[in-house]
Amino acid sequence: MSCPALFxxxxxxxxIDHGYVGTPDRFQFMDHIFDLTRTAMDQGYRVVVITNQSGIAxxxxxxxxxxxxxAWMVDEFRARGVELADxxxxxxxxxxxxxRFARDSFWRKPAPGMILEAARRHDLDLARSIFVGDQPTDMQAAQAAGVGLRILVDPNKKAAETKTANHVVGRLSEIVPILTGLSPNFPGNSC
Structure with a gap:
């Protein structure tokens, strides 16, 4: 049976986006990220991180x-009771x-390649999945892949482009009630 994912x-x-974060000393977790991901796991979602990393190129x-x-980030999630699927x-x-990295790629958002690959690897039901991003390119990639619920995090709630997002929230804590309030027919709540 296909599972829903929280991308x-x-x-x-x-x-926190400090700009091209490549080492643990510059990595600061967002408030409520562990509450959100634990809630998602409790609801039957697999948690998958999808990230452009042009800092490498x-x-x-x-x-x-x-x-x-x-690897450090995955361990930090695990220490807080969250298993990242990928x-x-x-x-x-x-x-x-x-x-070596100076080229276009179908994996680079706004293209949907990474999402589609995650769905293939983990038998994910994209229509019942959720994507949380902070850029219009995240929403565009999720829409192109067929992700059913697209949530844009915009602290000022003044996103220039919201037509590809189903919801715009100011902070991650606002997503937990959305997750827990979804109809059982949307996420299925089982995997």
């Missing part, structure tokens, strides 16, 4: 440094000076 962008949703940090940071990342950016 999370990383910078600006999982952690731009040479701000190496892919190895990113992978080490990701972390998918796109290291590519056409303008990056690191030749």
């Amino acid at each position: 999370l962008d990383r910078d600006g949703v999982v952690n 731009r040479g701000y940090y190496s892919e190895e440094e990113f992978l080490a940071l990701t 972390v998918l990342y796109c290291p590519y950016h056409r303008a990056g000076p690191v030749e």
Whole structure:
């Protein structure tokens, strides 16, 4: 049986976006991220992080440094009772000076490649899934992939583009009631 997922962008949703965060000393978790992800798991969602990481292509940090940071992040979630089903990342950016990563990619949001790959790997039901992001490109990727509920985190609630988002919230704590208030027919609450 296909499972619903809670897809999370990383910078600006999982952690405060300090700009090209590539090491644990610059990684600061967002308030309420663990409450949100635990609630999602309790509701039967698999939690998946979907992140553009052009900092690799731009040479701000190496892919190895990113992978080490990701392993640390996964351990931090696990220590708080949250199992991440997967972390998918796109290291590519056409303008990056690191030749190996200087190209376009179907995985780079707003393209839906990472979401579609996660669905393939984990047998996810995208129509019953949720994507939480802080950029219009997150919402565009989620819509293109067929994610049923798209939530844009915008602290000022003045998003320039909301037509691809179903909800706009100011902070993560506002998502927990949305999750718990969904009709059982939307998420299925089982996996």
